[in-house]
Amino acid sequence: xxxxxxxxxxxxxxxxxxxxxxxxxxxxxxxxxxxxxxxxxxxxxxxxxxxxxxxxxxxxxxxxxxxxxxxxxxxxxxxxxxxxxxxxxxxxxxxxxxxxxxxxxxxxxxxxxxxxxxxxxxxxxxxxxxxxxxxxxxxxxxxxxxxxxxxxxxxxxxxxxxxxxxxxxxxxxxxxxxxxxxxxxxxxxxxxxxxxxxxxxxxxxxxxxxxxxxxxxxxxxxxxxxxxxxxxxxxxxxxxxxxxxxxxxxxxxxxxxxxxxxxxxxx
Amino acid sequence: xxxxxxxxxxxxxxxxxxxxxxxxxxxxxxxxxxxxxxxxxxxxxxxxxxxxxxxxxxxxxxxxxxxxxxxxxxxxxxxxxxxxxxxxxxxxxxxxxxxxxxxxxxxxxxxxxxxxxxxxxxxxxxxxxxxxxxxxxxxxxxxxxxxxxxxxxxxxxxxxxxxxxxxxxxxxxxxxxxxxxxxxxxxxxxxxxxxxxxxxxxxxxxxxxxxxxxxxxxxxxxxxxxxxxxxxxxxxxx
Ligand SMILES: Nc1ncnc2c1ncn2[C@@H]1O[C@H](COP(=O)(O)OP(=O)(O)OP(=O)(O)O)[C@@H](O)[C@H]1O
Ligand SMILES: [Mg+2]
Numbered sequence: 391x392x393x394x395x396x397x398x399x400x401x402x403x404x405x406x407x408x409x410x411x412x413x414x415x416x417x418x419x420x421x422x423x424x425x426x427x428x429x430x431x432x433x434x435x436x437x438x439x440x441x442x443x444x445x446x447x448x449x450x451x452x453x454x455x456x457x458x459x460x461x462x463x464x465x466x467x468x469x470x471x472x473x474x475x476x477x478x479x480x481x482x483x484x485x486x487x488x489x490x491x492x493x494x495x496x497x498x499x500x501x502x503x504x505x506x507x508x509x510x511x512x513x514x515x516x517x518x519x520x521x522x523x524x525x526x527x528x529x530x531x532x533x534x535x536x537x538x539x540x541x542x543x544x545x546x547x548x549x550x551x552x553x554x555x556x557x558x559x560x561x562x563x564x565x566x567x568x569x570x571x572x573x574x575x576x577x578x579x580x581x582x583x584x585x586x587x588x589x590x591x592x593x594x595x596x597x598x599x600x601x602x603x604x605x606x607x608x609x610x611x612x613x614x615x616x617x618x619x620x621x622x623x624x625x626x627x628x629x630x631x632x633x634x635x636x637x638x639x640x641x642x643x644x645x646x647x648x649x650x651x652x653x654x655x656x657x
Numbered sequence: 658x659x660x661x662x663x664x665x666x667x668x669x670x671x672x673x674x675x676x677x678x679x680x681x682x683x684x685x686x687x688x689x690x691x692x693x694x695x696x697x698x699x700x701x702x703x704x705x706x707x708x709x710x711x712x713x714x715x716x717x718x719x720x721x722x723x724x725x726x727x728x729x730x731x732x733x734x735x736x737x738x739x740x741x742x743x744x745x746x747x748x749x750x751x752x753x754x755x756x757x758x759x760x761x762x763x764x765x766x767x768x769x770x771x772x773x774x775x776x777x778x779x780x781x782x783x784x785x786x787x788x789x790x791x792x793x794x795x796x797x798x799x800x801x802x803x804x805x806x807x808x809x810x811x812x813x814x815x816x817x818x819x820x821x822x823x824x825x826x827x828x829x830x831x832x833x834x835x836x837x838x839x840x841x842x843x844x845x846x847x848x849x850x851x852x853x854x855x856x857x858x859x860x861x862x863x864x865x866x867x868x869x870x871x872x873x874x875x876x877x878x879x880x881x882x883x884x885x886x887x888x889x890x891x892x893x894x895x
Contacts, residue, residue, distance in 0.1 A: 498893065508813075
């Protein structure tokens with residue numbers, strides 16, 4: 391790799407000119423932004439503006455057509471570098487990101503604790519040499535980590551329950567813990583509370599706030615403007631596949647420049 | 658069939674001999690039932706995979722075949738399999754070398770073949786529905802957690818598919834219990850054949866009801882089995 395990648399202002403995440411089309415329609419028309427370690431980026435925008443598609447590109451659920459994604463200055467995606475698209479590289483790089491889905495997507499047949507540990511155990515089985523020599527120790531360490539995370543989201547006593555026995559808010563908190571188990575550098579959320587009642591929304595947002603206090607870098611697609619206003623360090627307003635406006639929440643919400651954003655905020 | 662004409666003196670003797678004959682026929686019924694399941698389940702899985710294949714012509718042909726088989730009577734398929742080779746190609750099943758001139762065996766295998774194809778098509782549709790009902794998000798959740806395709810399938814998807822298909826499979830398998838009676842139309846001496854022979858030769862009607870009791874008991878066992886499986890699975894999720 392002889393290309394020079396500049397690491398602007400010590401960004402942890404840098405997205406450069408990302409484009410994506412589905413057939414004829416271009417959904418992302420050149421998205422660029424950067425995010426420092428420990429920062430929270432809120433992405434807002436009306437339905438169909440491409441927010442989900444952007445997150446899915448970050449998480450390798452979609453392959454962008456053009457542009458680059460750099461983490462800590464290292465490219466994890468570059469449309470011009472096919473070697474990065476090799477399944478092996480994708481599988482390695484994708485763990486840089488975690489993704490929390492709108493509708494949780496917990497595994498129904500597994501208990502809360504098993505939901506957290508499954509991927510970690512499978513990965514240890516494949517990659518951790520210690521798994522062969524001292525299986526119990528590895529498994530115990532995974533369990534301990536999962537239990538600590540459950541403690542943190544306030545669901546330790548639910549560890550043996552099944553997802554269907556939990557409220558939506560509890561399920562979403564478990565989904566967050568499950569994503570954290572793999573210690574992603576950047577945790578993404580796609581409208582994490584839009585499937586929830588206002589009451590349950592609060593408990594999920596509290597967990598996200600708590601993560602921010604602990605220094606997690608996050609990208610949150612949200613319709614909760616109040617939440618974006620007081621948790622985000624940076625807000626991006628997307629419209630029709632482009633970043634229409636971006637900035638600190640204090641500016642963006644109090645004095646929006648773009649007329650589209652103004653009308654979006656007044657809804 | 659001379660056995661059937663042997664003089665029965667007391668009612669008790671008749672009962673015993675009828676029981677014995679029916680039990681013999683029921684053995685054939687069971688054999689047909691279990692062999693059909695044994696072959697139709699994997700074949701159904703294969704059909705389901707083909708009907709979801711990326712290669713369009715394969716998918717189309719498979720679905721067309723399934724459509725035809727499900728849309729025509731099993732009875733018709735039985736007759737075609739058993740009689741068509743003889744009538745159309747002058748190669749009756751009974752003369753096929755693999756059957757070693759064992760006529761009942763050739764009929765049984767012909768019937769088994771038709772049953773397997775027919776049930777594989779029904780099972781294929783059930784399996785396809787069970788697979789397609791899994792939300793895409795489940796696969797994606799696995800993907801973002803770094804699981805491989807096979808880990809995803811075996812650790813997360815498979816049990817959910819099984820869970821999805823238990824109820825329709827239960828219905829289909831109970832139907833199979835009763836459908837085995839159709840084999841008598843192509844001279845397979847299963848329990849219903851036996852009972853109608855008794856009726857024809859001895860003019861006693863009650864063995865038919867007795868036969869019904871065999872079917873009833875067997876369907877009850879099958880239902881019970883699937884009920885237990887379903888209960889085991891739903892202990893975890895709705
Ligand atoms: N797999 C796909 N195939 C074709 N078109 C797609 C696909 N996924 C998304 N789109 C289209 O891309 C556009 C952007 O969709 P996207 O889901 O990213 O929007 P969004 O901003 O997340 O909207 P919402 O707020 O409703 O979730 C939409 O017009 C959508 O119809
Ligand atoms: Mg969306």
